Amino acid sequence: MAFKVYCVFLLGVCLQLSAQQSPDYCSLAPVSGMCEAYIPSFYYNPTYGSCMKFIYGGCGGNQNRFSTAVECETVCKPQGAL
Numbered sequence: 001m002a003f004k005v006y007c008v009f010l011l012g013v014c015l016q017l018s019a020q021q022s023p024d025y026c027s028l029a030p031v032s033g034m035c036e037a038y039i040p041s042f043y044y045n046p047t048y049g050s051c052m053k054f055i056y057g058g059c060g061g062n063q064n065r066f067s068t069a070v071e072c073e074t075v076c077k078p079q080g081a082l
Contacts, residue, residue, distance in 0.1 A: 022046075025063035026076035033060035042066045044076035051076070 022044070030043035030052075037058030042051045044064055051072035056065055066072035 022076045022078055023063075028062045028064040030054040030064060031061040033057035035059040042069050042072040044072055049077070 026044040027046045028043075030041075032055060035058040037056070039056040039058055041054055041056040043054055043066070044050075045052045051066070051069045064076075066075065
């Protein structure tokens with residue numbers, strides 16, 4: 001019986017940890033794109049564990065681009081991180 005409880009507990013821990021991971025694109029470097037617009041945006045910097053400003057050119061780029069710091073942190077910052 002104790003083994004079953006341990007297995008259920010371990011499964012719960014694994015599920016919790018996997019739910020806290022950021023999407024893979026949150027580790028991509030910011031890409032301004034090839035166009036010449038001037039759109040203030042945010043990207044997640046995994047080295048610093050926070051969202052930082054950059055200028056998006058309006059086309060191209062990648063998914064690690066957000067309109068606000070709040071949106072960036074909601075998607076990319078791991079749960080429980082300060």
